[in-house]
Amino acid sequence: MSVTNKIIIKKYPNRRLYNTDQSAYITLEDVALLIKKNNRVEVIDVNSGEDVTSQVLTQIIMNKAKEDNALIPVSLLHLIIQYGESHLHEFFEKYLEKTIENYLFYRKRMDDQVNAYFEMGMDLSAFAGKTLQDIDPMKFFSENIGKNIKKD
Numbered sequence: 025m026s027v028t029n030k031i032i033i034k035k036y037p038n039r040r041l042y043n044t045d046q047s048a049y050i051t052l053e054d055v056a057l058l059i060k061k062n063n064r065v066e067v068i069d070v071n072s073g074e075d076v077t078s079q080v081l082t083q084i085i086m087n088k089a090k091e092d093n094a095l096i097p098v099s100l101l102h103l104i105i106q107y108g109e110s111h112l113h114e115f116f117e118k119y120l121e122k123t124i125e126n127y128l129f130y131r132k133r134m135d136d137q138v139n140a141y142f143e144m145g146m147d148l149s150a151f152a153g154k155t156l157q158d159i160d161p162m163k164f165f166s167e168n169i170g171k172n173i174k175k176d
Contacts, residue, residue, distance in 0.1 A: 033067045056084050
């Protein structure tokens with residue numbers, strides 16, 4: 025997932041956010057849209073010069089959680105509170121981002137492959153009758169999917 029642009033946002037004491045790239049005030053929803061468009065944002069407190077990006081992005085996530093009522097599983101929230109800085113900080117910083125990126129990458133590849141099979145009119149119904157116990161995933165992959173993956 026490549027970032028297209030880094031945008032500096034100034035945060036004023038009245039909680040207003042100013043996009044220095046567009047020279048305009050923006051909302052938290054606007055910040056979320058910038059990120060969804062592969063921009064990286066950095067939020068700087070105007071008075072202190074402190075980087076408050078983490079607080080602003082956390083606020084966006086919390087607002088989304090209020091809307092969806094379960095954005096992050098409760099069990100994960102318990103772990104974050106329980107272990108906080110001591111154990112999870114390194115995991116979040118080093119591994120979680122990469123894990124999510126890899127998941128999204130491979131999910132897209134699998135979706136693309138399944139869609140390609142449907143476009144070719146491949147009949148997958150023969151596999152529908154088999155249970156998961158009957159399928160050796162590695163053998164199935166190599167015989168049915170692996171040979172059709174185009175090398176990048």
